[in-house]
Amino acid sequence: GAVVSQHPSRVICKSGTSVKIECRSLDFQATTMFWYRQFPKQSLMLMATSNEGSKATYEQGVEKDKFLINHASLTLSTLTVTSAHPEDSSFYICSARVGGSDTEAFFGQGTRLTVV
């Protein structure tokens, strides 16, 4: 299957700093990528849809100025958590799909963010 690579896998940062997470499609082009947040023992909550060459579409309740998304190329989307706070600590995971709308979504390995 297609490969989605996410980096870093773990990051610890201080409160008030910003953290960038990268999501790459390694063997296919992805015009659309998705960013999810997963709390311990909970579901995948869709945060935003990243669109190549245009603005991201954020889900209701997700602060666009807090979670900056950039999708500058067909293989890379980045999520920047700005002015991080301890409550931003979570597992962030991206996904991308190959082809049409009802095809398999491939996930990155996720990023464990800890804000201290």
Next chain:
Amino acid sequence: GENVEQHPSTLSVQEGDSAVIKCTYSDSASNYFPWYKQELGKRPQLIIDIRSNVGEKKDQRIAVTLNKTAKHFSLHITETQPEDSAVYFCAAKPRGSSYKLIFGSGTRLLVRP
């Protein structure tokens, strides 16, 4: 928007028994329903999916059924094995041009040897 509910939240079965996980969705126009398995510390991986024009799909020990009228779909795992232990998520693709998926809350399956 689309809302997906999943039950049960935890499920414990004896090895060899069957396991059934159920999901309901709210958007009648949703047309794609995948199931993902997530092992501890790993990424979710697709195990089976079904489209709205199909009522049932089977792949070896795994099957999914879809009832469009009732807006629910179920995952069936037969002859469970300890390696089936994981968290399972159902999802639905809501109407519109976006390819996004809305996930259920997950079911933690434990298969006891």
